[in-house]
Amino acid sequence: MDFFRTVADHYNYVITIFVMVAGLYIVTSRGNLIKKLVGLAIFQTSVYLLYIEPGKILGGTAPILHPDFTVYSNPLPHVLILTAIVVGVATLALGLALVVRINEAFGSIEEEEIIEKDRAP
């Protein structure tokens, strides 16, 4: 019973880390540049969860002050992650622009084909 208690308490973190590791795996194992960027985005969103999960209080409410409520979830991680989401889409846009340029220069977005063409004299 104790074991199940621990699992229930930390299930969020386990799934979050699984998603994070899946993002890492996509980035390192796949050669397609668009898929790499999607993997990077997955890694980023797992970090959002990792920040916001500890801020939740069970039985609490969203951090908007109202006389009917006294328990609010922690608003500070929300603020930090709002910034991170917007920065994430900015980096995604820059990455996609680079992919489009690479595709124009090499005619491919597969890492192995690009390296092959780059080495050819």
Added chain:
Amino acid sequence: MEPIINMALLTMLAVVTVAIIGQRSLFGVVILASIYSFLIASVLVVLDAVDVAMTEASVGAGISTVLLLAALHLVKTIEVLPTQPRLPPLLVSALAGVTVIWGTLVLPPFGTADAPIHRHVVPRYIERSIEETNVPNLVSSILADYRGYDTLGETTVIFTAGIGVLLLLRGTRRRGHNDRAD
């Protein structure tokens, strides 16, 4: 009830992630990534982060998907599987995952009110926000007032990324015109 909904949504999130790994059509990957973003937004609503959920639904599921589809319009849309062995990345990822999960075991249990994170500066924000900023939404008052410099830094990053995208893509259009002129 809250932990059960949260667990169910997170399980769906893990399933979608596995589907993204296996999907080879890039259109499929982009649509699954959009579903993934909506699931994240739902999880964030359960976690009381309503402002973040709105941003994730509009920026993560909306703008990111549009950007990815626009890029797919210009490139090939089927992924070629790499010929390199896939075992080393799998091993490194699994090792990293196990290590970080081991690290999270000492974190306070999910949803406890007396965790250290809730005792630092946040009680002060909750007590004094109305008096000092006259804004009932704590996320707004912290974002725009107490931690306004964060947004200044964020604006700098977006400005730099915007200039980068413009510089990278401006050349594309000009060369396109030249090709047509030739």
